[in-house]
Amino acid sequence: MRAEALALTFLVTAAAAACADPAPTSVPTSEPLAFVPDLVPATADDPIVPIPTRLDLDARKVALGEKLFKDPILSRDRDTSCLVCHPFGKGGADGMPKSQLFGKEPLAVNTPTVFNVGLNYKLHWNGKWDSLEAQLDTPILNPKVMNITYGEIVSRLDASTDYKPAFAAIYTDGVTEKNFRDAVATYERSLLTPRSRFDRFLSGEPEAIDDRERQGYALFKSHGCISCHQGVNVGGNMMQRFGALKDYFAGRTITEADLGLYLVTNREEDKHVFRVASLRNVALTAPYFHDGSVDTLEKAVRIMAEYQLGRPLTDEQTGLIVAFLGSLTGDTGVEGL
């Protein structure tokens, strides 16, 4: 009798426990918000939107991501961190036409800035990636950059007395590839450069930019630059052929990197199609273009006007636009948080 009573008690308890603690439901993971609306809205019909000054991110993930971003543990030989190619002092890129790490081949394309990447619609010059988490493949797996595998990174982090508890504190499943990507991407999203003079102008401070810059902005719009360089990141939200109105590559030796989106889609019509670069902090991120072939902003602006707009600029006009672009340099010291 006692045995049965025990068995029954056990079963009832088990059933009750099963009832009380149902199978874990897959709660949709909170999508990291691109940004929350700013307190001071831009004028409704302005094609450029100010960078938000507040972000809704998990501060613990940001801190962990920052540590990872700056740690050479992510490279096979422990000699390269993300910061090597994305030093903050140089506008989030290394200032070289094509980055070349010690003892390695130079990269195929110019290193873009890491600032404001969270605001980009697509990533990489050829628009290969839809998310920062996915984009990590480019530096991590590249033999010319980190030259490592996620498995190796996970085992290194799992063996680390620093990282293992830090991951465990944030993620229930500790160190995993997914969580690694999440932490780094979350940190990258925090790397915004708000409060540029131009954003302050947009947000209701007419005196934040000077007359030349204001004229440059007007020209930027009227000349047609704004058709592609628009939105919060002044670019970064669409693809465009390099040479929309005039063949930029005519008479040049075409490299693989010049093929752009074609490398992703293999469609003839996608040849030389690149992601429109963001012009945020553009004054800091010379040299320019996917191949880093242009060393000054003036030259870059002229090339754009000629090949993309079919509307050459005068020296005066170029100067005005360059002046306007300078007002897009944001607050890189405070990383968005």
Place this chain on the structure above:
Amino acid sequence: MKRDLAFRGLWILGVAAFAGQWVHAERARIVGPEHDAYLHDVRSLQASDARLNEQVMQSRQSLVTHYDDLARTVTALHRLHGRLDRTPAFLSPADAEVVRQAAGVSREALAEKARIVEQFKSENAVLRNSSRFFPIAAQDLRDRLRADPDAATLAPIVNEVLIAVLHYTQLPSGAQLARAQDAITALERASMPGAFRDDADVVSLHARTLLSRGPKVADLTNAVLTVPTAPAAEAVDAAYGRGVHAAEQQSAHRRGFMFATLLAALGLMAADFVLRYRRAARSERDTAAKLAAANETLLREKEREKELSDLKSRFVSMTSHEFRTPLAVILSSAELLEAYGERWVPTKRSDHYGRIKGAVGTMRELLDAVLVIGKSDAGKLECKPGPLDVGRFLREAIDAIASTSLRHEVRTDIAEPLPSAEIDEKLANHVITNLLSNAVKYSPAGGVVRVKAKADGKDLVLEVADRGIGIGRADRARLFESFHRGANVGTIPGTGLGLAVVKRAVTAHGGSIDVRSEEGEGTTFIVRLPVFTGESDQREAARAPSSPGRTTTVV
């Protein structure tokens, strides 16, 4: 025991099955938040797709100034599709697969649409620039040409380009296209003065851009709107709806089955407990009953032992007494005869010899009785019937009694002639002798003893009645037991064997014996012995006179 274990195992199994089903059902239960989140995604898919179309149209009309919102919508659609693969756990695997397949179709449609949207954005941006800039550039060139006397003749060529291209952009048609192309070709062939050459090239470039990009953007817009994302999204919605419905029904069925299992298990459990309780109670009762029975048996055996022991002691005391009396008579008569026989008169001598003979006779009777009872008890009392004249036999028996008693009157009433009978004479003798001697012994002097005999069918009915002391009610039950004597016998000598012998003899002969008696009133024994054979009975009855003979013997 084995059946018990199987029974118990069955309900424990039932409860376990119930618990298992419960866990399973809980897992398959339609979880509100999970369902809401997924349904929200499915519906968002359709809403976002509609918004995407709207935003493309707005961009086409230059109603929006940047692509951020459009890009965000596409991103949202990609994320939604990423989540749609994680179907809620409560869907059956088959239904979940159907939903995922529908989502896959939707995702492919979206990928196609997103690709076209990207092309649209690129081409639309270029078209937008040219459509804005072309009229300004063309007017500017025309006006400057007009203002220059050397080049004024070229102004109409530029003007024709301006008019034809704008006309075409407003009302695209084959004719307008041909006109516009002709106008542009004319401009390109015209020999522009150096100061106007570059500007003319720019006008031509943008004019051609409008002619090529205009239809392209229109086609891309059309393509965006015709990619079947909306039906695909609806299909996901429908598949999910069907899956949820199926899951609801499944859940209801499972619950029903689950509770049926529980009921069955509880029923079995209750039955098990009841049966075991009953069995326990029964076994307790059984044990008690067995104990009681054993106790009773023990008591009975003890009693029987006591009875046997009593019987033995009675037998010993009785026999010793009964033997001692005649032995004493024999001894005293023998001693007297030895001492005085010479001097006694012959009559007195013969008196003592008579006493000796009588005592010996008594002893022989006693021994006979003991022998009969012993044989009977041993099952060796045999009945060997032979032809016997019942009337004569009875009369001789009565005469024999008469020789031992002096003061009783025996009246016989024998319904003669009796049919010829087959009787064991020895057994019959035991019966009649004992009954008669008892009747005489327990009747006062001068009492009447009646003996009746008649034929009743095949039975000889023999009645011996006296008016003696009778038999008490208590004694009647044990009347035929050996050595049992009535409480009212007083000093009348007796062995307590006579009736026992009678009973055994009657039984051995296949007959029966009844007794009617009142204490102090007298006793009647009725013996029935099946002694007449049917045929001879008829013959004898036919031959014999009907009047029964009646005699009285005074003894």
